[in-house]
Structure formats: structure tokens, C-alpha cells
Amino acid sequence: MLRIPVKQRLDWQQQAAEYGFQFHTMYGEPYWDESAYYQFSLQQIENDIEDPTAELHEMCLQAVEKIHADEQWLQKFRIPEQHWDLIYHSWRDEEPSLYSRLDLVYDGKSTAKLLENNADTPTSLYESGFWQWLWLEQQVDRGNLPRHADQFNSVQEKLVNRFSEIAAYYQINQMHFACCQDTDEDRGTVQYLQDCAEAAGIRSDFIFIEDIGLGDTGVFTDLKDNPITDCFKLYPWEFMLREAFGDALSEAGTHWIEPPWKALLSNKALLPLLWQMFPDHPNLLPSWFAEDTPALSTGKWIKKPLFSREGANISLIDNGEQTDLSDGPYGEEGYIVQAYQALPQFAENYTLIGSWLIDDMPAGISVREDSSMITQDLSRYLPHIIA
């Protein structure tokens, strides 16, 4: 695993405009950064990332099974009791999942460690599935990268296939796609998924989350008063379950993607549960619920809210002393602690690997860098190759 500077494509911004990649620069800071790339060996990709990703996902599915077997876990996960049935039914009916992103600490040498599972609303999908793919093709064509260079990235191919399976499962040829207003990044991610769905023969209609209506027959509606029967939503379940329309969810009968059972995997309570089920697993970091952690007075721990956007409300506990590393609006539902694992540094940057799953198949990686220890919104996205 190396970080290698490379010539940028002179026309990449013009191409970004043509392809509709509008969030390559956010809040005045570069987000897409092709001044360098990460290089992995095929063994690193397959043995250290791909295989552990599949195994971790399998463990997560076992965790969902366990949560349903004992309601104390649903309480621990702070799932509102009125929605237990919704989640249980979506799991029992095997409602299809589309995608997830596992965030891994990996330095090219040590065993990858799971930081968290973005199982419900992962972003950076377009830049992973399409934009870095295009970068590789063009850099090879232009002679800036060797012909044999490959990339761990079958994201787009697998997304299209998965949409075909979902269409067959629900017997549909149309879906709604939704995200919040005022965010180019989320809208871009959803547009990408619409493109993939269209490639699978599914007609797509877009609606903002805030515009969703409730019809007189109890179904959700779009702005044309058409019923929303099947919907991809880039909006967290923990919000939906607690908002005004949460009460209408079970009657409405909408098929959501991600399905309700994903609320259990995107929840950070998953981390202590996994550690309890698979103690000392090489890809896991020791984790506990903050309220019943045994020994916080020694060692280094990271404290995170059960629900939060990546990077918000994080504290470091070092030999019993707590330092807040970031603030934010989260934490009312409780916290977990996870053994501190430093991100590896490449050229002074802290580097985080996002490992994609389409359904249950490992499908590729994204590499993000930050100048601080916590990867937040302003991290930069760098492409990668296998060579």
C-alpha cells in the first residue's frame, strides 16, 4: 500500500461538469483529489480487505438474528418499541438490501479493523463506483498509469445487477428515489443510483424527503399524488422512526431501500454486540456500551454516540481522562466506546478505507484522507489502483 503522486488530468473539472459531478469541491475545499493515488497489491485487496469484508458482513447478519432473538438488544439499540414489528417483519421477509460501506483501519501490513458499518445511508458512492473508474481508464489511456493497472471496483456493475434482482423481487419497473433538500452531495449520490436503476430497466422518480406526503388511503405520495410504493431513501432510519410520519410507516406498506432491518446495522450499538458475539476476532476492535464498560480507567478509548453522522460528537478517553475531539448535536440516545486504533499516515495524511458491499458481495473500496485524526465531511477522496 503506497501513496504515489501522479499527473492530474488537465480536463478533469470540465469532465466533472459534463458528467454532473458537482461536489468535487465542497465548502471551498477540494474533495476529489487526483494529485496522488493509493496503490495496493492484489493480495492486500483480496486477503486483507475483500475476504474480511465478506466475513464481517456475515457476522453482522448473525448479529441481526441475535437482536431479534432477545428484545433487550432492541432496547439497547434504542429502537422505539412501536417499530419493533416493522423491523422484525422486514428481516423475516428478507427484504432486499442494496448496499453498505464498512469503514476499515488498514495500513497495508496489519489486519484491517472495523471502525463502523455505514449500512443505511452510505455516501461517496458515485466517486467510488464511477468517477475513480473513469480516472483509471483515462490515466491508462493517456499513458500515466501502466496498462496492467486494475482497481477494486465493480460497484457500478454490481449495483445494476442488484437493482435487477430487487425489481424481480418486488415485481416492479418503477421506483422513487429520495434525499434531503439543499445538499448537492446527497442529490448526486441519489442521481447515480437512479442511473444504475435505469440501467436495470427501472423507471425512477425523484422526490425530496421533505416533500413526501401521506395520502387519504394511508400510503405515502409524491408531489403528483402518485403513491410511493417502492423507494430508495438516503435518509437515516433512526430519524424516520422518530418523525411525524413514523407512525404511518407500518400501514403505508412502502418497500424501502435500505429496508428497516438496516437500522440495526447502522447503529453503533452493533459494535459492542459484535465484540460480545465474536470476542477477539482479528478484524474487530474491543467495544462496549459506555454504561457497562469494564475498564475505562486504563488504555485509550474512543467514545461515540449510538447515532451520529460520521465524525460528530467523538471523544478520546486516555487513561480515564476524556477529551472531546469533535462536537455536534448527537448523543442523547447514549454512547459506545471502542478501543482506540490510530489511522495510518501517508505523507502526513490520515487514511481511511471504505469497503463497499453490494448486497452481501464485497464490491470495491474508497480511500479518504484527512489532515486530522477523525475523518469528517471535509476529508479528501483519492483514487486507487491495484498493481
Place this chain on the structure above:
Amino acid sequence: MTQKRSRHIDLFKMRKGFMLKPLAVGIAGIMSSGCADDRQDAQIYTSVDDCKRDYPDAVEKCEAAYQTALDEAARTSPRFGTESDCEYEFGANQCREMNSGSGSFFMPFMAGYMVSQLLSPRPYYSQPIYTSYSPYSPFRSRWITADGYVFDGDIRKRNYKVSPSVYKPKPTVTRTVNRGGFGSSVRAKSSWGSSSRSGGWGG
């Protein structure tokens, strides 16, 4: 060795910006003009931004209308077996190769989209519009629909009266009794002023 990346991505379909690329076709299907009071105002836009300038309060409808037109273009655009046939109708470099399960074909770029009733509470309409740059085409510098209807005037004209029969009306199924029941957490969390940003709930 097994390739670890997607084998093929249709770059044409991934393109979002559309330049004023020509288009259109030779078969003259004629739209019945309808009686005068049957007709509605419609506008042709060559970019989503043009539409948003006209409808700053309905930007999402502009985007949705554009998407509808793109979808429709992918489905109904004129198709040619060879690039030269396509370019003869639409002009040099105005066509793109598409691959379908049954082989490849060529189709012209969508040059714009026509919308009507964007602000109406009733369904709005949107359809792809083409034009030709070919000196051999009777549609050079004219607006034309996928099924060959040619609008009067040249491509500088953007406002028309059209018969609703040009469009496929969408069915109305339910009455909506309440809106805005999702999204409140975003407003609550966003009002907490962060250094980073307010939008976006992906992780």
C-alpha cells in the same frame, strides 16, 4: 487474471450536461394541432439551469422534468444502424453509440427539453427535444420531437403553444392529506451550527 473492476460503463448514459447537440429525425409524424383553447404554454430549455432561472421556486421540478425527458430520450430517441446515417440526419459528431442487449446502434444527443404546466398542481409535462446541424436535413436549426413533429420557427424560439396530446398524462391515484412528515430531524440537527456543513445525511 480476473479483473477486479467493472468491465464496461456506458459513458453516454453517465453524461449529464448537455450541450446544444442536434438531432432529429426524418419521419414526419404530425401532431394534431388541436383546437386553440385546448392548447397550453410550453417552454424549451437547453439546460436545467435555464429552467431554474425561469422557475426559481420550482428547481426540483426543473430537475425532475429534465430527468423525465432524459429517460424518455433513452427510450424513444431516433435510432440508426450506422453512425453515418445518424450524422447525415443530425450533423457531424452529433451522435453517440449505444449498446443494448441486442447489439449497438446510434442515436442523437437530446438538445433540450420541453416542459409545460410546471407550476400547475396538476401533473406537469416534459419531453425530449432535438435539433439537427446537418446541411442535408430539413430539420436543421429547427426543434423536433422524437416522433418527428417539427415546431415552427428556428431554434431561437423557445416558447410554444402545444396540444396536451403531445404528452402522456400521468394518472392521479390518491389525494394527499398531509406533507412534510419526514425531514424534521435534519432541520433540528442542522440548526446546531457546525464548522463543517449543514446538509447531507449520508455517512
